[in-house]
Amino acid sequence: MHFDVLTIFPELIETFRSVGVLGRAVDKEIIGLEAHDLRDWADNKWRQLDDEPYGGGAGMVLQAPPVLTAVRELAARGEPPRTIVLGPRGRVLDQQLAEELAREDRVVLLCGRYEGFDERIFEILELEEISVGDYILGGGEVAAMALIEAVTRLVPGVVGDPESVAEDSFGCGLLDHPCYTRPSVVEEKCVPDVLRSGNHEAIRRWRLERAVEATVTKRPDIVKRSWERYPEEVRSLIRRFAPSLEPASEDE
Numbered sequence: 284m285h286f287d288v289l290t291i292f293p294e295l296i297e298t299f300r301s302v303g304v305l306g307r308a309v310d311k312e313i314i315g316l317e318a319h320d321l322r323d324w325a326d327n328k329w330r331q332l333d334d335e336p337y338g339g340g341a342g343m344v345l346q347a348p349p350v351l352t353a354v355r356e357l358a359a360r361g362e363p364p365r366t367i368v369l370g371p372r373g374r375v376l377d378q379q380l381a382e383e384l385a386r387e388d389r390v391v392l393l394c395g396r397y398e399g400f401d402e403r404i405f406e407i408l409e410l411e412e413i414s415v416g417d418y419i420l421g422g423g424e425v426a427a428m429a430l431i432e433a434v435t436r437l438v439p440g441v442v443g444d445p446e447s448v449a450e451d452s453f454g455c456g457l458l459d460h461p462c463y464t465r466p467s468v469v470e471e472k473c474v475p476d477v478l479r480s481g482n483h484e485a486i487r488r489w490r491l492e493r494a495v496e497a498t499v500t501k502r503p504d505i506v507k508r509s510w511e512r513y514p515e516e517v518r519s520l521i522r523r524f525a526p527s528l529e530p531a532s533e534d535e
């Protein structure tokens with residue numbers, strides 16, 4: 284899978300691509316990640332891309348022509364990519380969308396700055412917009428990095444142990460269970476006995492119960508969305524912890 288990121292701060296992406304799990308995936312060529320300086324497409328010697336907004340008001344706006352050229356040039360370098368603008372008006376990134384994006388071969392990510400892009404780029408390029416949440420960032424780079432990290436860890440071979448990805452929060456419609464490591468006692472707080480019992484079935488059941496308990500307590504909205512894909516064991520635990528979250532059956 285290959286990402287091209289268009290940004291006025293490519294150095295942010297350069298650092299990000301060279302560390303940790305993603306850095307190893309880039310080294311092994313499982314993931315391609317290139318940052319491109321949008322200013323390389325500026326049409327003036329000052330490499331300026333922004334201008335004042337028509338109608339007046341605060342802030343500057345990224346001009347359409349250099350962005351149009353940049354996106355088209357990158358698209359022409361390989362297979363037609365899925366081209367995404369990071370922006371607060373878009374579909375909110377969640378695990379389902381990350382899974383969908385992980386099946387793509389090529390993704391171009393366009394990072395805004397200032398007040399954002401001239402609106403015409405959305406109409407001309409028919410761009411898809413993705414948000415990372417209902418708050419405003421200073422630029423699209425942090426959003427792009429969140430998207431890349433969420434998506435790439437779902438690409439086979441990126442995370443060494445695929446089971447750890449499968450067990451992450453959201454993957455199966457549940458938040459993750461609590462984790463503990465040595466030492467066994469921290470400021471008089473002990474690790475739950477079951478985790479040191481060696482009884483694998485008891486440990487599995489305890490973890491599932493804690494995952495269900497955390498989900499019904501902290502994110503009941505996830506339970507409502509995920510009910511259809513829960514196995515019976517999970518449904519019966521939800522009935523035990525929070526019976527009101529079971530969706531009403533259709534013939535009631």
Ligand SMILES: C[S@@+](CC[C@H](N)C(=O)[O-])C[C@H]1O[C@@H](n2cnc3c(N)ncnc32)[C@H](O)[C@@H]1O
Binds near residue numbers: 400
């Ligand atoms: C300061 S913001 C522009 C905000 C814009 N004036 C508005 O109120 O919607 C600059 C850039 O940050 C990025 N950005 C800000 N918030 C974001 C979010 N929640 N998700 C994704 N990108 C975001 C976008 O690329 C945006 O063009």
